Every structure is written in C-alpha cells, then in structure tokens.
Amino acid sequence: MTGRPDGRSVIVTGAGSGIGRAAALAFATQGDRVVLADLDAQGAEAAVQEIERAGGTAVAVAGDLSEQAVVDRVTATALERFGGIDVLVNNAGIMDRMSALADVSDAEWERVLRVNLTAPFLLTRAVLPHMLAAGRGAVVNTASEAGLRGSAAGAAYTASKHGVVGLTKNLAVMYRGRGIRANAICPGGTQTAISVDVEQGAHGPAALGPHFVNLGRVSQPEEQAAAIVFLASESASNINGAILPVDDGWSAV
Numbered sequence: 001m002t003g004r005p006d007g008r009s010v011i012v013t014g015a016g017s018g019i020g021r022a023a024a025l026a027f028a029t030q031g032d033r034v035v036l037a038d039l040d041a042q043g044a045e046a047a048v049q050e051i052e053r054a055g056g057t058a059v060a061v062a063g064d065l066s067e068q069a070v071v072d073r074v075t076a077t078a079l080e081r082f083g084g085i086d087v088l089v090n091n092a093g094i095m096d097r098m099s100a101l102a103d104v105s106d107a108e109w110e111r112v113l114r115v116n117l118t119a120p121f122l123l124t125r126a127v128l129p130h131m132l133a134a135g136r137g138a139v140v141n142t143a144s145e146a147g148l149r150g151s152a153a154g155a156a157y158t159a160s161k162h163g164v165v166g167l168t169k170n171l172a173v174m175y176r177g178r179g180i181r182a183n184a185i186c187p188g189g190t191q192t193a194i195s196v197d198v199e200q201g202a203h204g205p206a207a208l209g210p211h212f213v214n215l216g217r218v219s220q221p222e223e224q225a226a227a228i229v230f231l232a233s234e235s236a237s238n239i240n241g242a243i244l245p246v247d248d249g250w251s252a253v
C-alpha cells in the first residue's frame with residue numbers, strides 16, 4: 001500500500017463483508033484511512049487486520065447503525081482518529097423477504113426501512129456539519145437495482161432503495177456549491193452474502209420467479225467498490241447527484 005501522507009479520512013458502513021469490505025480495502029490501498037462500521041464485529045475486525053497487514057490504516061466500530069448512539073460513535077471515531085471526515089460511504093444494508101406488499105409484516109417493513117434508509121440518513125446528518133466546516137466532502141450511497149425499478153426485490157427493500165436514491169439526489173441539490181457531492185451506485189446482482197442467501201431461497205420463493213430475467217453477469221464486490229472509490233475521488237469532481245447502475249446492463253434492458 002502506498003500510505004499517502006495526505007490520505008483522506010473515510011467511513012465505510014457494512015465494511016465487514018461484501019461490497020463494503022471491498023470498498024474499505026480499495027480506499028486503504030490508495031492510502032486513505034478508513035473507519036469500518038458494521039454490525040458484525042468479527043467481520044469488521046478481520047477486514048481491519050487485513051488492511052493493517054498490508055500497511056494501511058483502519059479502525060473498526062461495531063454496532064447497529066440504525067441506533068443514534070452507534071452513529072455518534074462512528075462519527076467520533078473518525079474525528080478523533082483521523083482528524084476529520086472526507087468521505088462517507090453508506091453501504092450497509094439488508095434484504096427483505098422479497099414479498100409482495102400484502103405479505104410484508106410491520107416488523108419487516110420497519111426493520112428494512114430503518115437499516116437501509118434511516119441509518120444512512122442518521123449517519124449523513126451526523127457527518128455533514130464536519131464536511132461543511134471543512135468545505136469539502138463526498139458521500140456515496142449504495143442503493144440497488146431495486147432503487148431504479150419495481151421488479152428487483154420485495155416491497156420493503158424496493159421502497160427503501162428508492163428512498164436511498166431520493167436521499168442522495170436531495171443531498172446533492174441542497175448542498176451543491178458548498179463543497180459537498182453526493183452520488184449513489186445501484187448494484188445489480190453481486191456475489192456477496194446477500195446474493196448467496198437470495199440464491200438459496202432464504203428470502204422467499206419470489207427469488208426464483210421472473211424477477212431476475214435479464215440479470216446479466218453477476219458482479220464481484222471489487223467491481224462495485226471501484227465505482228464507489230471513483231465517485232468519492234477528485235476524478236468525479238463534477239459528478240453530483242448521479243445514480244450509477246453497476247449491473248452489466250440489467251437496468252438498460
């Protein structure tokens with residue numbers, strides 16, 4: 001790893017697994033210092049150790065990001081350890097049971113919305129004042145193919161990911177001209193714990209239905225991470241409010 005002395009301070013949520021883990025490794029590889037936030041303490045700690053073995057700088061924060069106290073701990077850790085927050089990647093998410101609306105329980109609806117949409121809102125709200133004070137900051141949200149169309153998942157997940165798209169666009173518009181950029185990626189099927197669960201039917205039989213016609217090639221987490229790192233970079237300095245499918249053309253069908 002290059003260990004750039006001016007490496008940015010980056011928060012990645014859901015960094016204990018899949019896309020978030022790949023993004024955390026990619027940021028660290030280019031010399032950024034990374035806070036890895038995840039419900040899964042072991043996963044986050046293992047990723048931190050991998051980064052440190054390669055000469056990078058990272059710290060894990062374990063907890064449920066839908067809780068304000070955990071959000072505050074993540075924010076405080078980035079400020080105390082790395083002196084600011086340059087990049088926030090709201091990536092942690094959970095799948096629903098791929099149920100049609102009438103079959104969604106209150107508990108499932110509230111949990112999926114809380115983790116996928118409210119947690120990014122809470123963390124962005126906590127981080128934003130520090131980015132505004134510094135006059136710069138990049139937010140990258142992981143939405144989904146289900147944030148673009150109605151047929152990629154169940155009612156709760158689809159609503160939550162459309163919400164992430166809206167949150168991203170609103171942030172981009174409300175804070176443009178103040179050094180803040182906000183963009184989102186919309187992964188198609190990606191080889192992670194979530195997609196393995198879907199394939200194995202853990203999210204209900206709808207996963208075996210017509211939803212995944214024309215899915216395209218399943219992507220690797222590193223391909224999603226590359227898009228996240230790009231949107232957070234200076235190379236994307238004029239890209240703001242963009243919703244980028246990373247899906248082998250699934251959304252173009």
Ligand code: NAD
Pocket residue numbers: 013014015016017018019020037038039040043063064065066091092093094095115142143144145146186187188189190191192193194195
């Ligand atoms: P993953 O299950 O490998 O990783 C998700 C991580 O988020 C896990 O480490 C999990 O512990 C963490 N997490 C879940 N709830 C949390 C909470 N309340 N607080 C803190 N951490 C929490 O799955 P992934 O595919 O890497 O998912 C990353 C993102 O990509 C999600 O937002 C998901 O919706 C989105 N996505 C995935 C796919 C796909 O096919 N894998 C497709 C589209 C979108």
